[in-house]
């Protein structure tokens with residue numbers, strides 16, 4: 519592959535900025551802004567199977583696993599079906615309870631991750647229906663899965679995954695909506711509203727990216743810290759995990775992602791002014807809850823960087839630094855809240871002079887167990 523950086527300093531930055539297009543490409547032809555229908559002809563899972571499904575298992579590693587954690591909220595909400603999410607290396611060794619009424623979704627950018635491939639083979643052997651969310655055609659995982667939906671992100675070169683993650687989310691939202699339509703578990707009106715919102719995402723991501731200098735400022739102010747704590751709730755708990763993962767991977771700063779409500783069961787003991795807290799707090803049903811977690815942390819001397827909705831009037835008084843993102847409904851917020859965290863990790867690593875695209879000890883695709 520001849521890949522070019524198109525004037526960007528690193529592939530990772532280029533890939534972050536490609537996201538409005540890669541999300542749009544993944545949507546194209548599958549959903550249309552004014553239609554209450556989804557077209558994923560490549561996935562030939564029968565409606566009867568969807569209706570009779572006993573469980574969905576979602577499997578991946580690293581960033582792909584985090585995308586699976588977000589998807590759990592969607593499938594449960596839209597389909598009212600049990601969803602389990604597993605790290606591939608755990609799934610394959612824990613004698614999972616799966617059978618021919620189980621749908622196993624494996625998520626892999628490369629399609630070559632050894633543990634994910636082994637988990638897929640196990641699911642095939644146990645008689646499950648298997649589906650891959652994959653970015654690489656003719657990869658091992660896309661060949662061996664019974665069904666494949668491709669993310670259309672193009673080659674991802676930076677070791678820290680960015681555009682593949684939002685591509686995976688896009689594909690998973692599409693699948694959730696498709697099956698909800700088939701199962702008739704969402705009304706046509708709601709379906710149409712969600713599809714419209716999905717189509718608004720690429721523009722919102724593009725709008726946010728225009729403000730990336732603000733994230734750069736925050737990164738400069740905090741790059742000397744040794745530890746970071748990322749907090750989120752509901753769909754943004756996986757985003758807290760993903761934000762912390764990005765920072766660890768490329769800046770080598772210790773970072774932990776935590777469910778904000780769990781803070782008082784451990785991490786609260788660590789809080790002081792030397793460990794910034796990144797609080798993912800877009801407006802929505804759990805906003806007040808995370809706000810009270812922020813207050814608890816601040817009462818103990820924490821420095822809080824808030825990722826907040828642009829129309830949030832309250833957050834400025836409650837936090838030390840703010841990164842504002844375009845407003846979305848809570849369910850769609852992960853697309854938007856993850857972008858500042860990708861950029862924050864990128865700019866911190868850049869300030870520290872780290873090898874952003876090729877971090878030490880990490881591989882783009884882990885093809886050995």
Ligand code: G6P
Pocket residue numbers: 579580581582625626627628629630631634677678679880881882883884
């Ligand atoms: C490696 C990469 C990560 C990636 C993970 C899973 O750890 O460095 O960026 O998320 O593998 O890769 P996959 O290709 O299966 O999504």
